[in-house]
Amino acid sequence: MNNTEQDIPDIVINRLPLYVRTLNDLKSMNQTTISSEHLGHLLQTTPAQIRKDFSHFGKFGKQGKGYNIDYLLEELREILNLNKSWNSCVVGVGKLGQAVINYQGFKDEGYLIKVAFDISIPKTKTISDIEIRSISDMNQYIKTLDIKIGIVTVPAIDAQGVIDRLIQSGVKGILNYAPMKPIIPKNVSCMNIDPILSLQSMSYYLDK
Amino acid sequence: MNNTEQDIPDIVINRLPLYVRTLNDLKSMNQTTISSEHLGHLLQTTPAQIRKDFSHFGKFGKQGKGYNIDYLLEELREILNLNKSWNSCVVGVGKLGQAVINYQGFKDEGYLIKVAFDISIPKTKTISDIEIRSISDMNQYIKTLDIKIGIVTVPAIDAQGVIDRLIQSGVKGILNYAPMKPIIPKNVSCMNIDPILSLQSMSYYLDK
DNA sequence: ACGTGTGAATTATTTCACAGCT
DNA sequence: AGCTGTGAAATAATTCACACGT
Structure with a gap:
């Protein structure tokens, strides 16, 4: 309807990364154009939903032609802020935290883990070149490192305290792996895994 | 409204485990009773939503009193089939698969990892007492092991093939860690991480 | 007096269906 | 002829508000 910033439903925002991923796949297969019909088929959703989702942000398609994949991708990446990279940190360097730090997928998508924190500094002060520091620092x-995202991999009992501290330090997004639902101020974004x-x-x- | 099995919205089912978790917390703090008002406060949701959610399954509360925590917990656990344990397997024993196998939280909740599979059997044929077998077996x-849940921790490119194979072997639920959206028959349940x-x-x- | 359970009202989301552009 | 963008219609989910049981 219009492309000025309004309040887009969360449910729409949450679908956009799926579109981005599929469009990337298509692009890597040298496809240049796609219809909402075909994209819906790939994503097991309806063409109407895809068109309606896009319509919140502007007009990206051409009647009779469909969408130019390169152009649509660029627009969606811009909407989602995927064209900048985001400095991140991991809190909690147990097995899960180590797996997160070792995983290369975050870096590939522009989420750069700059430092990790733990209560107790282990003997090896580095994992995959990421330095481990004390939570007290x-x-x-x-x-200093302009970190905007905190990835929380501490036990559930410690998570709320860690999250409060991250937010107090200026983090704007939390990716929470602890099995609990944190309380978060409205100006901070949180996703739970x-x-x-x-x-x-x-x-x-x-059992049905 | 009534307690016979109807089609309950997915969105309602997805909230029930959160209620179970919070009720467990309250129970471990020796609380015996709770109102929808208080539970809603703890879960950052509305009392009306909680009452409506429960009403799909029966009448669990007492007017003027609220809910008995033990009783409500038992009812919710029964609804969600949490009182039985579920045999599971992990497919893909890279770093992520190893972290999943090492994580004790699955066992604690009754999801028993009985075996793991990989294309190549590593030198150590066992992780946390779980045997690693060839995908071909x-x-x-x-x-033989009556496995109902497959936890998929292979690269995205291999995931659909692995999932097809799991389903063909009789698995009824997939917990998919691969960054892709698999195609799944209607009689199988899939959750993506x-x-x-x-x-x-x-x-x-x-960036707002 | 308190707090559930639930129809009714409201709000959100999806789907329809078609005018209009290429 | 094909396919988008979008109001309108349909469906789904949430919230209201209150009768009723303890």
């Missing part, structure tokens, strides 16, 4: 490092909740929802359907 | 092990999509949605809000 968190505030200082977050400010909680495989146990997913499995428990899944169990409902397993 | 998957069908046999899944049937995709931190990159979460971060990309989050990026939209970071």
Whole structure:
């Protein structure tokens, strides 16, 4: 309807990265153009939903032609702020934190892990070239390194305290792997990764 | 409204595990009773939503009193099939797969990892007492061990093939860590764990 | 007096269907 | 002829508000 910043529903925002991923796949297969019909087929959704989602931001398609993949990708990446990179930190360097630090996927997508924190500094002070610092130095490092995202991989019991501290230090987004639902101020964004909740929802359907 | 099995919205099912978790917390703090008002406050949702959610399954509360925590917990656990344990397997024993196998939280909640599969059997044939087998023996092990859930931790490019194979072997639920959206038959349940999509949605809000 | 359970009202989201551009 | 963008219609989810049981 119009491309000025309004309040776009979260549910729409959450679908955009899926479009980006699929368009990237198509691009890497040298496809240059796609219709909402075909994209909907690939994503198991309806063409109408895709067109309606895009319509919140502008007019990206050409009637009779569909969407130019390069152009649409660029627009969506711009909307989602994917063209800049985001400095991040990991808090909690247990097994999960180490797996997160070792995972290259974050860097590939522009989420740069600049430092990790733990209560106790382990013997090896570095994992995959990321230095491990004491949580007590968190505030200082977050400010100096201009860190905007905190990835939380501490036990549930410690998570709220860590998150409060991250936010107080200036972090604007939390990716929370702890199995709990944190309390977060409105100006900070939080996403929870909680495989146990997913499995428990899944169990409902397993016995039918 | 009534407690016979109807089609309950997914969105309602997905909230139930959160109620279970919070009720467990309250129970461990020796609280015996709670109102929808208080529970809503803890979960940052409305009392009306909680009552409406429960009303899909029956009448669990007492007017003027609220809910008995033990009773409500038992009812919710029964609805979600959390009182049985579920045999599971992990496919893909890279760093992520190893972290999943090492994580004790699945076992604690009744999701028992019975075996892991990989294309290449590593030198150490066991992780946290879980044996690693060849993917080519998957069908046999899944049937013999009565495995109902497959946890997929292979690269995205291999995931659809692995998932097809799991389903063909009789698995009824997929917990997919690969960054892709698999195609799944209607009688199988699938949940995706995709931190990159979460971060990309989050990026939209970071720059406002 | 308190707090559930639930129809009714409201708000959000999806789908329809078609005018209009290429 | 094909396919977008979008109001209107349909469907889904949330919230209101209150009768009723303890």
